[in-house]
Amino acid sequence: MAKHHVTTTVNGDPVEYLCDSEQTLLDCLRDELDLIGAKEGCSSGDCGACSVLIDGRLVCSCLILGVEAEGKKVETIEGMAQGDELHPLQRKFLEHAALQCGICTPGVLIAAKALLAKNPDPTETQVRYWLAGNLCRCTGYDKIVRAVMDAAAEMRGA
């Protein structure tokens, strides 16, 4: 079976890759494009470690076929910092020590970014519900939630 030739945009850059029908977008990002920020946790859409944005929509890249990214706009953790300048969410995660092993962190950051784009002033409850699909086995979530709330406040200029 011939491979699919996929033309898409990743973090603002036009990219092309070849993939098999079965390959997920996560496989393509990691194995074809060497973008290994998105992680493979459960491979079943439960853990959120593979979270990316497609056309601004938060999704699990393990539950999307690579070929489905054709013509879309994909955003991953690699596009979050601008050069050496960390995104406020990334900075606040460091300040609040909102990570330990770091496996869930790229997915949490992408999910939090999607939340703040939609709702710049979320309540703690809204943050917790929005991030319910991002499992973290280290932090107990408290520091993550505090970091997101703090980053949101900073980004609002509060």
Place this chain on the structure above:
Amino acid sequence: MRYEKPTTVEAATALLAGQGARVLAGGTDLLVQMKARVLNPDVVVDIKGIEATREITKDASGYTIGAAVTGAELKEHPTLSKDWPGLVEAANLIGSTQVQGRASLGGNLCNGSPAADSVPGLIAAGAVATIVGPKGTRTLPVEDIMLAPRKLALTAGEFIVSFKIPARPKHGGDAYLRFIPRTEMDIAVVGCGVALALDDSGTCTAARVSLGAVAARPLLVEDAGKALVGTKVDDAALAKLEAAARAACKPIDDKRGTVEFRVDVAGTLTVRTAKIALERARKV
């Protein structure tokens, strides 16, 4: 496996009529089952290239919602949450934010799980599926589509293009509740959808009650609806509703709940759901 993304219903039907073909909408069930080797399709037919599966349109007769429209898109629609809040809430209980970005009404139904959250919401709302196949187009009420776990009333080559949701009655309200042992990211132990309509005096003129996860398929419980019609949805009517809901249950014992527990919860949940639907109906 082959991946195809047809742009017309005719092309999709032709592909789906072949052996080993599966529909891909949001993929949140299909890809998981492919990875687990529960399903090994020869061809995956991505229906999202067909415009009608991706649109929500509204006219005087109600809404037409494409089968591949996602839960997140339902929630963002400017009027759907006002007219059919229960249906939108049901769809947005499926999985996480990430899953809601992909999961669709058509997929939730055609995955064939009796515990699918959006299905009682659709049934209560009186949704009718538009199905296309090699012999043309037909319509089928949502309650008649799932026959048993993983078994649908669709024949080879057929797939659901969209759902027709009627216009909300003048004083109409709907609601969906599910019981799970935690607050998020779980599968219904019991799910309940209720839609009802009142006349100007507050008497119930129509009611549809649907229960999920208490039988081999999501149920339309006609006796439960009848318990409300002609009443002011007072305590006596709600007691009859509760009894009718329990009487309709034929659940299984599994890790999520025993038969006894599910039957009991179904009655309580149906009353709570009906009260929310009633409150919504009184407000409009």
